[in-house]
Amino acid sequence: MRLIGFGRCGALLLLELFAALIAASGASAAALENVSEIGPSLIQCWHPPAAPDGSAVTLRFGFRRDGSLMGAPRVTYISVKGGAALERTFADSAVRAIEQCSPLQLSPRFAATIGGKVYVMQFSILKRQPVIRLMYA
Structure with a gap:
């Protein structure tokens, strides 16, 4: 999958941000x-x-x-x-x-x-x- 306009580093940052938001919301409780x-x-x-x-x-x-x-x-x-x-x-x-x-x-x-x-x-x-x-x- 390729995110247009973000490049590889930008896409990784977006994925990390998304994962952090999910963890902060408690949606992925262990x-x-x-x-x-x-x-x-x-x-x-x-x-x-x-x-x-x-x-x-x-x-x-x-x-x-x-x-x-x-x-x-x-x-x-x-x-x-x-x-x-x-x-x-x-x-x-x-x-x-x-x-x-x-x-x-x-x-x-x-x-x-x-x-x-x-x-x-x-x-x-x-x-x-x-x-x-x-x-x-």
Whole structure:
């Protein structure tokens, strides 16, 4: 293919610019390759309420091979100082993060192994930063 009026260098610059625009728009998000990449992917969607350090909620959930959720995430543990309303808001924010980030973009190899597995992840605030860690799969 030849772009008229640009020459070889101009065409390469145009292609690089186009690739950069696609990457910046998020249109070409990298597919997840393994279970350790699920937490970092979900943290982009988690917007916890202001809660004290050490606040945590543990959720149990699963994904289908297409990356969609298998049912609603289930709260299995919660520890948030500040009363029942803050506990509920904190737990809801973690559930909402999983729902909003789904379906996950999975590599074909990872998709073949994820279906039907139950994952347990803890969403917590440590040193004033949101953290998601895999408990077990």
